[in-house]
Ligand SMILES: *[C@@H]1O[C@H](CO)[C@@H](O)[C@H](O)[C@H]1NC(C)=O
């Protein structure tokens with residue numbers, strides 16, 4: 001247990017996020033929420049992208065909106081230097097994408113489906129009509145073209161900060177879900193790091209089943225009961 005905790009601690013430090021947990025108990029059904037807090041989280045290079053792991057949880061499908069991932073006050077901050085080339089009135093001067101993907105669909109992120117190890121779309125791949133330049137490559141599911149889900153947030157002008165619109169993504173297929181925050185623009189990194197803060201709230205009516213997948217469970221989950 002101790003050793004496991006240590007490994008989990010290292011893992012969490014590496015991923016740069018803090019976890020807090022709350023149980024919400026309502027009548028008659030039990031809903032459990034897990035909160036992933038990001039404090040100046042740092043993006044790391046991955047292939048030709050930059051990447052921040054926003055969390056993963058097992059979710060049960062819910063047809064009545066009890067299973068969801070909510071983005072709250074998620075804010076990206078870039079350095080002043082990285083805005084040097086832009087004008088005040090210029091729109092869309094930087095893009096960060098939140099990607100929500102179910103475990104089975106993880107190979108739909110990036111160019112694996114056309115045998116490329118690129119994650120971000122390049123001009124060459126765009127010409128071949130695979131994707132849009134500057135975006136993460138996503139190969140949509142054949143049964144639901146909305147998934148894996150992509151939520152785009154742009155910087156405008158010389159602004160050093162931009163925030164995602166607070167929003168809730170409902171889960172109606174059971175599975176292990178991942179949230180990745182990603183950007184493709186090297187300018188967001190080469191002039192000092194772009195960081196993320198804010199949080200995601202993951203709620204699940206019947207509780208999570210992460211323990212099936214995660215050896216870190218005992219360490220990760222300190223559950224607090226709250227009545228509402
Ligand atoms: C987003 O949600 C957080 C937490 O509920 C809240 O404090 C914040 O004011 C919201 N932001 C906006 C722009 O509504």
Ligand SMILES: *[C@@H]1O[C@H](CO)[C@@H](O)[C@H](O)[C@H]1NC(C)=O
Nearest residue numbers: 063065143144170171172173
């Ligand atoms: C649930 O998923 C189906 C496809 O799998 C989709 O058509 C439908 O809009 C989704 N419902 C909700 C409430 O998200």
